[in-house]
Amino acid sequence: GDSVTQMEGPVTLSEEAFLTINCTYTATGYPSLFWYVQYPGEGLQLLLKATKADDKGSNKGFEATYRKETTSFHLEKGSVQVSDSAVYFCAPTNTGNQFYFGTGTSLTVIP
């Protein structure tokens, strides 16, 4: 089945620092790739997605590019804020299939 390997956390950054969270995946065919974010005590929210190779997903200053050749979908943000503190999950999926999540990466941004 599909699987994902994410950068281990927790990650602690100062406000306005640059963020990278690495994600590599294994999946059959041509999956869509997603980043979800979980704020404390809540469920998961879609952060961004990319549906084909070389697509760049972006939202709220976060970006990730679908790299089929390296099977990666690294998450980046140029300047993090305290409000970005959350857990981030990367997941590949094919239509109709399950989302298999990894351990997620916890991010804490300090003022």
Added chain:
Amino acid sequence: GAVVSQHPSRVICKSGTSVKIECRSLDFQATTMFWYRQFPKQSLMLMATSNEGSKATYEQGVEKDKFLINHASLTLSTLTVTSAHPEDSSFYICSARAPTLNTEAFFGQGTRLTVV
């Protein structure tokens, strides 16, 4: 956007009792729903996949007689934790997909179950 509502958000129950958690898609028809359990250090484990009108497909190691899943309609799936024990205490999250909404999954806000 599509909304998935999960209820209750928190529940405390005594050992040996059963607890039902509901997951509703509010503005779309969810042909497939998923149930996850989140462990400490945020690891999310897929428990089962349910399709409307058919039996749920459980992941390896998940007891189907303990975690009863019913997907009776296109907008409602329920997870019942039967004869709950303290080790069942966890954060349970449902999600739903619809063919008309591409490949994205929409998640409920989660249920914190504490068994005492």
